[in-house]
Amino acid sequence: MSEHxxxxxEGSIEKTTTTxxxxxxxxxxxxxxxxxxxxxxxxxxSTEQTIGYIHRAFEKIAERRPLYQITPLTDxxxxxxSPINNMGWHLTCExxxxxxxxxxxxxxxxxIMELARISDHLICNSIVGVDSGAYTGFLYVMQYRxxxxxxYEEVCGSRLTTNIGRIGGFERNFxxxxxxxxxxxxxxxxxxxxxxxxxxxxxxxxMERTIGAGAISGERALNYGFTGPNLRAAGVDYDVxxxxxxxSYEDFQFDIPVGTTGDCYDxxxxxxxxxxxxxSIIEQAYRKVQxxxxxxxxxxxxxxxxxxxxxxxxxxTKMEALIxxxxxxxxxxxxxxxxxxxxxxxANGELGFYMxxxxxxxxxxxHFRRPCFIYYQAYEELTKGAMLSDAIxxxxxxxxxxxxMDA
Amino acid sequence: MSALTNEYIKNKxxxxxxxxxxxxxxxxxxxxxxxxxxxxxxVLNFLYDDDTLKFRFLxxxxxxxxxxxxxKELAVVYHLHNIEDNVRIRFKVFTAINKPxxxxxxxLFSSANWMERETYDFYGINFVGHPNLKRILNVDEMDYFPMxxxxxxxxxxxxxxDDEMFGxxxxxxFGTEKTTHGTITEEHKGNVGxxxx
Numbered sequence: 001m002s003e004h005x006x007x008x009x010e011g012s013i014e015k016t017t018t019t020x021x022x023x024x025x026x027x028x029x030x031x032x033x034x035x036x037x038x039x040x041x042x043x044x045x046s047t048e049q050t051i052g053y054i055h056r057a058f059e060k061i062a063e064r065r066p067l068y069q070i071t072p073l074t075d076x077x078x079x080x081x082s083p084i085n086n087m088g089w090h091l092t093c094e095x096x097x098x099x100x101x102x103x104x105x106x107x108x109x110x111x112i113m114e115l116a117r118i119s120d121h122l123i124c125n126s127i128v129g130v131d132s133g134a135y136t137g138f139l140y141v142m143q144y145r146x147x148x149x150x151x152y153e154e155v156c157g158s159r160l161t162t163n164i165g166r167i168g169g170f171e172r173n174f175x176x177x178x179x180x181x182x183x184x185x186x187x188x189x190x191x192x193x194x195x196x197x198x199x200x201x202x203x204x205x206x207m208e209r210t211i212g213a214g215a216i217s218g219e220r221a222l223n224y225g226f227t228g229p230n231l232r233a234a235g236v237d238y239d240v241x242x243x244x245x246x247x248s249y250e251d252f253q254f255d256i257p258v259g260t261t262g263d264c265y266d267x268x269x270x271x272x273x274x275x276x277x278x279x280s281i282i283e284q285a286y287r288k289v290q291x292x293x294x295x296x297x298x299x300x301x302x303x304x305x306x307x308x309x310x311x312x313x314x315x316x317t318k319m320e321a322l323i324x325x326x327x328x329x330x331x332x333x334x335x336x337x338x339x340x341x342x343x344x345x346x347a348n349g350e351l352g353f354y355m356x357x358x359x360x361x362x363x364x365x366x367h368f369r370r371p372c373f374i375y376y377q378a379y380e381e382l383t384k385g386a387m388l389s390d391a392i393x394x395x396x397x398x399x400x401x402x403x404x405m406d407a
Numbered sequence: 408m409s410a411l412t413n414e415y416i417k418n419k420x421x422x423x424x425x426x427x428x429x430x431x432x433x434x435x436x437x438x439x440x441x442x443x444x445x446x447x448x449x450v451l452n453f454l455y456d457d458d459t460l461k462f463r464f465l466x467x468x469x470x471x472x473x474x475x476x477x478x479k480e481l482a483v484v485y486h487l488h489n490i491e492d493n494v495r496i497r498f499k500v501f502t503a504i505n506k507p508x509x510x511x512x513x514x515l516f517s518s519a520n521w522m523e524r525e526t527y528d529f530y531g532i533n534f535v536g537h538p539n540l541k542r543i544l545n546v547d548e549m550d551y552f553p554m555x556x557x558x559x560x561x562x563x564x565x566x567x568x569d570d571e572m573f574g575x576x577x578x579x580x581f582g583t584e585k586t587t588h589g590t591i592t593e594e595h596k597g598n599v600g601x602x603x604x
């Protein structure tokens with residue numbers, strides 16, 4: 001044997017399976033994550049997921065930041081629906097601080113959260129379409145996600161990583177343009193969603209690609225910590241909005257769509273139905289918001305000067321606002337010591353915040369319960385014995401967001 | 408709404424485990440208690456199997472570091488949920504930092520697998536019996552547990568770092584126009600580490 005002999009890894013000659021690296025920057029992963037697939041022909045023998053490529057140590061960073069500076073960190077968890085993360089964080093803080101928000105604030109928040117849910121589901125479902133070979137739906141619905149982003153822009157000034165709202169409410173009232181755009185959305189979107197459904201729901205190619213792919217039973221799904229649409233597709237009607245209502249969700253009428261088989265097709269259907277439900281919630285909330293007249297229609301935050309960062313124009317013109325602004329920014333306001341867990345129904349599951357405060361300026365410990373980090377571990381079980389093309393569609397129909405997984 | 412009250416759970420637990428379960432509290436309405444770390448699986452199993460308790464959903468598993476709590480520096484925190492009756496509880500076990508061995512809950516909850524890996528990754532809790540206890544978010548070569556309190560965050564006022572891409576140090580600007588903002592020049596060297604006024 002010459003010295004130029006190539007050293008093969010042990011056992012590689014006898015090996016009868018193929019190893020395939022999917023990711024970390026593969027277009028099919030829709031995010032930075034790696035899947036090492038062990039393939040026998042085109043059948044999947046086993047998978048191993050590697051995550052953490054965009055880990056940014058948010059929990060550590062949060063241990064030095066005052067509450068209002070943690071909001072932009074939550075943006076970057078599930079960046080397809082940042083407003084839900086922001087609101088979830090504000091609600092956690094409000095629970096710790098004992099802040100009661102006015103009804104109008106709750107309803108405005110619900111409008112924003114449900115818009116975010118629609119935009120998230122829209123992305124997820126249209127990406128499932130892309131991964132099964134139907135690009136049209138994805139391109140078509142993008143303009144309505146754009147309209148949702150324009151509404152965010154009117155409310156908070158930014159689009160993707162929104163940093164929307166503050167502890168106690170919003171930084172400013174919704175302007176007329178925001179409501180006009182909301183009306184435009186409510187008028188036009190049902191037709192679009194109907195058309196989107198026509199394209200997929202009874203499409204034979206789509207059905208054959210998704211039915212039976214990545215199925216999971218309700219029992220296994222619960223054991224794996226599934227929440228959100230993925231759990232409901234498996235037939236468990238657990239929804240945080242109903243089980244532990246926050247932000248006045250109890251004032252609204254809506255259904256919880258559930259599936260039966262927990263496969264990609266059911267997940268798709270559940271998400272589509274949830275979009276209809278969200279639309280109905282937004283309509284109800286908008287009507288409720290319109291009922292506030294006169295001075296009541298001007299309420300957009302709770303009256304908690306010690307936590308609510310005052311409006312900039314007040315800071316420059318009013319003595320009290322200046323004092324509170326100074327106190328909040330300089331960290332002279334300590335939060336009460338305590339231990340709090342609060343969760344909201346994020347677009348892909350139960351998004352929880354576990355915060356321990358030792359009475360200082362920043363949390364002593366903050367932990368995010370990130371739904372897709374928890375359910376992604378079921379991926380191996382979902383794809384075992386399936387075809388390679390199913391592996392891709394399962395990944396997109398689980399709605400994996402790398403930012404949320406890695407925190 | 409449901410008959411399953413915190414008081415009932417507390418009585419059930421004390422009836423079964425006696426003084427093994429302690430520290431009952433109800434911060435913000437959530438029943439919180441602790442047990443010795445050796446008993447964690449017994450308690451979790453009891454909560455899972457009992458026909459009235461049915462805590463069969465592991466919402467969250469994480470750890471907290473209390474450096475001044477000698478002998479009980481690390482806490483492993485389980486958030487459990489009874490979805491049927493919609494009751495949540497929080498269960499803690501404490502362990503010493505020089506022997507951070509806690510039994511794994513993976514036999515009971517498949518979801519505990521990655522959550523325990525994450526907890527190991529950041530706090531170094533050794534989950535005994537875990538099928539695949541290795542780092543998950545950090546690189547495998549890392550030899551410390553970064554969420555422990557002895558690793559402070561970087562001093563935000565430091566000026567000795569050449570971090571050009573983020574506007575600190577290096578040469579920023581177009582063409583010949585160069586700034587030395589943030590870098591240490593000879594006359595400032597003595598000031599490094601002093602408080603900037």
